Amino acid sequence: MFQIAIIIFAVLLFIFGVVVFVDVLLAKKNNTKYHTKQVITAFLFILPAAIFAFFFIALPILYSLGYAFTDTGLFEPDGGKFIGFENFKAAFEEIKNGGTLAIAIKNTAIFVVLVVPLQITVALLLALFCNVKYKGRTIFKVCFFAPVVISLAVTSYLWLILLDPSSDGLMNTILMSFGLPQQEFLRNPDTTMIWIVIVSAWQGAGYQMLIFSSALSGIRKDLYEAARMDGCNAWKRFWKVTLPGLKPTLLYILITVFIGACRIMVQPMLMVGSYDPKAITISYFMYGQAYDFPYLVGYSSAIALLMTIFTGTITFLQRKLLGEKRK
Amino acid sequence: MVKLLLKNIYKIYPSRDKGPSIFKRLFSKNKEEKPKDFVAVKDFNLEIEDGEFVVFVGPSGCGKSTTLRMIAGLEDISAGELYLDGQLLNNVDAMNRDMAMVFQSYALYPHLSAYDNIAFGLKIRKIEEKYTDDKGVEKVRKRHLTKQEIDEKVQWAAEILDIKQLLNRKPSEMSGGQCQRVALGRAIVRGPKVFLLDEPLSNLDAKLRTSMRSEIVKLHQRLKTTFIYVTHDQVEAMTMGNKIVVMKDGVIQQVDKPTDLFQYPVNQFVAGFIGTPQMNFFNVTIQLEDKKSSKLLMTFENGESVSLDINKMRKIEEKFLDGEAHEVILGLRAEHILLQEKGIHLYLSVSEILGSYTHLFAHFENASNDYIISINEVSTLESGTELTIGFNEDKIHLFDSESKQSILEGKK
Numbered sequence: 034m035f036q037i038a039i040i041i042f043a044v045l046l047f048i049f050g051v052v053v054f055v056d057v058l059l060a061k062k063n064n065t066k067y068h069t070k071q072v073i074t075a076f077l078f079i080l081p082a083a084i085f086a087f088f089f090i091a092l093p094i095l096y097s098l099g100y101a102f103t104d105t106g107l108f109e110p111d112g113g114k115f116i117g118f119e120n121f122k123a124a125f126e127e128i129k130n131g132g133t134l135a136i137a138i139k140n141t142a143i144f145v146v147l148v149v150p151l152q153i154t155v156a157l158l159l160a161l162f163c164n165v166k167y168k169g170r171t172i173f174k175v176c177f178f179a180p181v182v183i184s185l186a187v188t189s190y191l192w193l194i195l196l197d198p199s200s201d202g203l204m205n206t207i208l209m210s211f212g213l214p215q216q217e218f219l220r221n222p223d224t225t226m227i228w229i230v231i232v233s234a235w236q237g238a239g240y241q242m243l244i245f246s247s248a249l250s251g252i253r254k255d256l257y258e259a260a261r262m263d264g265c266n267a268w269k270r271f272w273k274v275t276l277p278g279l280k281p282t283l284l285y286i287l288i289t290v291f292i293g294a295c296r297i298m299v300q301p302m303l304m305v306g307s308y309d310p311k312a313i314t315i316s317y318f319m320y321g322q323a324y325d326f327p328y329l330v331g332y333s334s335a336i337a338l339l340m341t342i343f344t345g346t347i348t349f350l351q352r353k354l355l356g357e358k359r360k
Numbered sequence: 361m362v363k364l365l366l367k368n369i370y371k372i373y374p375s376r377d378k379g380p381s382i383f384k385r386l387f388s389k390n391k392e393e394k395p396k397d398f399v400a401v402k403d404f405n406l407e408i409e410d411g412e413f414v415v416f417v418g419p420s421g422c423g424k425s426t427t428l429r430m431i432a433g434l435e436d437i438s439a440g441e442l443y444l445d446g447q448l449l450n451n452v453d454a455m456n457r458d459m460a461m462v463f464q465s466y467a468l469y470p471h472l473s474a475y476d477n478i479a480f481g482l483k484i485r486k487i488e489e490k491y492t493d494d495k496g497v498e499k500v501r502k503r504h505l506t507k508q509e510i511d512e513k514v515q516w517a518a519e520i521l522d523i524k525q526l527l528n529r530k531p532s533e534m535s536g537g538q539c540q541r542v543a544l545g546r547a548i549v550r551g552p553k554v555f556l557l558d559e560p561l562s563n564l565d566a567k568l569r570t571s572m573r574s575e576i577v578k579l580h581q582r583l584k585t586t587f588i589y590v591t592h593d594q595v596e597a598m599t600m601g602n603k604i605v606v607m608k609d610g611v612i613q614q615v616d617k618p619t620d621l622f623q624y625p626v627n628q629f630v631a632g633f634i635g636t637p638q639m640n641f642f643n644v645t646i647q648l649e650d651k652k653s654s655k656l657l658m659t660f661e662n663g664e665s666v667s668l669d670i671n672k673m674r675k676i677e678e679k680f681l682d683g684e685a686h687e688v689i690l691g692l693r694a695e696h697i698l699l700q701e702k703g704i705h706l707y708l709s710v711s712e713i714l715g716s717y718t719h720l721f722a723h724f725e726n727a728s729n730d731y732i733i734s735i736n737e738v739s740t741l742e743s744g745t746e747l748t749i750g751f752n753e754d755k756i757h758l759f760d761s762e763s764k765q766s767i768l769e770g771k772k
Binding site: 253255256258259260261262263264265266269273274277278280 | 432433453454455460463465467468469471472480484546
């Protein structure tokens with residue numbers, strides 16, 4: 034297996050060399066201001082990052098791609114046989130029969146559908162709140178951004194304590210002090226995913242808030258003034274100036290949040306765990322298939338490939354439908 | 361009649377400076393030291409009649425744009441009153457003032473086409489419409505304009521501004537001049553009571569600026585609405601406005617017609633600001649030859665003097681005619697200095713030939729300060745040539761050397 038990696042690496046290095054060579058030739062032919070030395074220097078700057086990217090991104094992807102068509106197990110990485118599309122067939126079969134994968138897909142879909150609008154709306158509202166000038170807004174910004182910096186494991190555990198279903202749990206204590214009934218929270222199959230959505234949106238919104246904030250400060254002040262002169266009140270100014278100004282950022286955030294949401298795994302794993310059908314998601318299922326019994330790395334890779342194709346397609350469609358038309 | 365009245369308007373920005381640090385305050389003798397607020401506009405009084413083209417002109421930071429923005433409602437008025445048609449506007453929001461503004465940066469909505477930019481205000485605002493209800497009572501209702509009405513108005517504006525071919529383009533696909541036309545279109549299409557233009561031509565190149573200048577004047581003649589135009593360019597002010605407000609440090613210096621401003625500046629600042637090339641200022645002393653005579657002896661800094669007939673001049677303040685010598689500032693425009701056989705001697709530094717006329721830069725002997733003389737011919741004079749200059753009494757301006765105010769009588 035190691036030899037294969039070396040061969041792939043050598044091939045890619047060769048391609049890299051060819052690109053450099055062609056670029057040098059093109060630079061000479063087109064008589065650009067760049068000299069051969071400059072072009073080679075430029076590529077040498079890229080090389081360390083390219084090597085890193087190869088070992089930690091390209092190689093795992095290529096391996097995973099290869100595993101998807103084999104029956105490789107976790108403990109025999111070299112022992113897998115080529116079995117064609119069997120893994121994919123099995124995956125579709127499981128979906129059709131309503132197996133755990135089908136449940137995982139359903140849970141992931143619920144999560145994505147709820148978390149994407151919620152997280153983006155919250156992030157936008159927070160950004161608007163922080164965009165107005167008042168004393169102490171930096172404190173708010175820091176507070177909103179704090180969950181992003183804290184490890185997912187920590188925040189998940191924190192919420193686990195807050196959402197303790199026993200009568201001693203913080204949330205339950207508060208609810209009961211108002212005379213409201215005790216809640217099961219994560220233990221109730223109807224609300225498990227909703228709570229995971231809330232925790233995830235709370236955790237992630239701070240980062241998108243920061244991006245929205247910088248985009249908001251990039252919208253020219255004179256456009257707001259022109260809108261005021263044109264008779265727009267604050268609400269109309271938001272719809273007619275702010276939102277169109279945020280469109281490229283909104284698209285970027287939509288795509289990244291969507292992709293992130295599709296990969297949801299840590300929160301269900303830490304907050305519910307044991308591959309519980311209440312909260313199992315595609316990534317969690319994939320992880321379980323490969324690193325837990327039955328250790329089916331090949332099957333897991335096939336699902337990963339399917340998921341990549343799915344998210345890729347959706348992202349492409351989002352860009353096509355919502356993105357600016359290219360001239 | 362749409363009349364705009366600005367009464368004792370002030371704009372004061374509170375100081376951002378939090379004052380000296382606690383240590384400085386501890387050791388400072390002056391314990392009462394407080395950060396000073398910045399007064400951008402000071403006691404601004406102006407009446408603007410219906411259909412006037414008023415230009416606010418002055419160097420940057422003189423408060424002209426701030427005043428315009430206060431009229432627009434984009435800036436709060438710190439003190440004073442602003443009336444439109446007798447209605448106090450101080451607390452009326454910009455969106456309800458029925459004014460349109462053209463910005464220096466055009467401020468076109470980048471995501472909308474030229475058509476939609478122009479139609480924007482029409483789509484947002486509602487119009488009042490009279491109607492008779494079932495019982496025959498006349499009532500007023502508000503409604504949005506129909507698509508057809510909007511289209512008619514946009515096409516009308518596009519026709520006037522010659523931008524019909526640009527209507528489908530986005531601002532990023534248009535040049536600066538085209539953007540400015542669209543911005544003008546957006547302003548005129550609503551038919552507001554007052555147009556506010558904040559240095560609309562500053563971002564355009566010189567050639568385009570000249571042509572747009574005349575187009576804005578034509579637009580004003582056609583619409584016959586009140587225009588308030590802000591510029592730092594005195595040429596723009598002189599060529600466009602029929603009332604010019606010259607400002608400096610937030611204070612109005614003079615309000616007048618362009619020709620009067622040129623001929624009868626009230627102080628040295630206005631005299632120097634209006635007109636190209638800038639007016640020449642000489643430090644001179646004046647003294648009546650004797651109390652009964654009408655001859656005024658004017659002595660220049662090089663010791664040479666000329667005798668002026670005060671009957672040919674505009675009337676001079678009495679206190680300067682007491683027979684004593686008074687230090688004053690003589691203002692002379694470049695084109696009013698005459699080259700002649702007898703007079704004051706200057707030495708040529710350089711000459712700038714500008715086609716049919718020439719600017720001669722000359723100085724007193726052993727002095728470096730240059731004065732400009734404009735002659736209507738192509739000069740062949742060489743540097744260092746001695747020039748003898750004179751002037752007509754009726755063309756001179758005299759300013760008090762301390763207060764810098766004109767000591768000659770204004771327009772009769």
